[in-house]
Amino acid sequence: DIQMTQSPSSVSASVGDRVTITCRASQDISSWLAWYQQKPGKAPKLLINAASRLQSGVPSRFSGSGSGTDFILTISSLQPEDFATYFCQQANSFPWTFGQGTKVEIK
Amino acid sequence: EVQLVETGGGLIQPGGSLRLSCAGSGFTITASTNYMSWVRQAPGKGLEWVSVFYSGGSTYYADSVKGRSVISRDNAKNALYLQMNSLRAEDTAVYYCTRDPGSSGMDVWGKGTTVTVSS
Numbered sequence: 001d002i003q004m005t006q007s008p009s010s011v012s013a014s015v016g017d018r019v020t021i022t023c024r025a026s027q028d029i030s031s032w033l034a035w036y037q038q039k040p041g042k043a044p045k046l047l048i049n050a051a052s053r054l055q056s057g058v059p060s061r062f063s064g065s066g067s068g069t070d071f072i073l074t075i076s077s078l079q080p081e082d083f084a085t086y087f088c089q090q091a092n093s094f095p096w097t098f099g100q101g102t103k104v105e106i107k
Numbered sequence: 108e109v110q111l112v113e114t115g116g117g118l119i120q121p122g123g124s125l126r127l128s129c130a131g132s133g134f135t136i137t138a139s140t141n142y143m144s145w146v147r148q149a150p151g152k153g154l155e156w157v158s159v160f161y162s163g164g165s166t167y168y169a170d171s172v173k174g175r176s177v178i179s180r181d182n183a184k185n186a187l188y189l190q191m192n193s194l195r196a197e198d199t200a201v202y203y204c205t206r207d208p209g210s211s212g213m214d215v216w217g218k219g220t221t222v223t224v225s226s
Contacts, residue, residue: 001170034212036154043203043219044154049212087154091210094167096144096156 002026002090006099012107019075021102023088028068032092035064035073038101039084047086048073078104109133109215111204116220123194127220129187129204134215136185139163142207143187145178147200148219157202158189161210172198194224 003026013019023033031051036044046055048064051071061076075082083106088099115127127145129136136143142161148154158168158178166178177190187204201221205213 032211036213038154043216044213045216046212046214049214055212055214089154089156089212091207091212094159095169096159098154098156101153 001095002029002093002097004088004090004097004099006086006088006102008102009100010103010105012105013078014107015078015080017078017107019078019082019104021073021086021088021104023066023071023073023099025069025071025090025092029090029092031067032090033064033066033071034089034091035062036087036089037082037084038087044087049091075104109206111206111215111217113202113204113217113220116202116222118223118225119194120226121195121224123224124190124192125194125222127189127191127202127204127222129189129217131185131187131206134206136180136187136206137163137182140209142210143180144205144207144213145187145189146203146205146213146216147198147222148203149197149200152200155200160187191222194222196224198222199224 033051035048038044052064085103110132144159145157201219203219204217206215207213
């Protein structure tokens, strides 16, 4: 199985800050990577697929980059509604696997 | 509106069985490009992919449920199911039904149904 490792597990940031979250795959997954945002009590929401393709309706302050084993989710200017937990997920091969999550908290 | 609605969760004793249902609307669950999955989240924990139905009839399961679960779908009802047997305490979670239109990211999620395995 492909292991997905996110870092950091949590980050404290202020509104307007730039936030980066890293996701590392245990083997090459090309660009088969998705990023999700989850708020408490809600289902996850797809932000980015194919490592860097922004989903319709997702603000442009979110961006994704990387390929192979190393990926980054960047929030260029953190907004109040962005405080949430973020997960990466590989779709290269079954079983699909998620990172453990990164909680973005208010500083 | 594209939507998934899960039902069937509840409190079940260890060793029991449960069938989760997922009703789709606004799109065809059985479209050949759709990967329909179940994903679960234990209380306070991360996301765990459980099972997928894709390409007209192929299925795959996480090791944690393999041999105890069966994923299926009903074309006429536009529905997806997960039959879970020999339930354990560690199966306690919110179970989400999801759509991935091309093995590239799950773009539609239901609100989830809660399964609690406890005596």
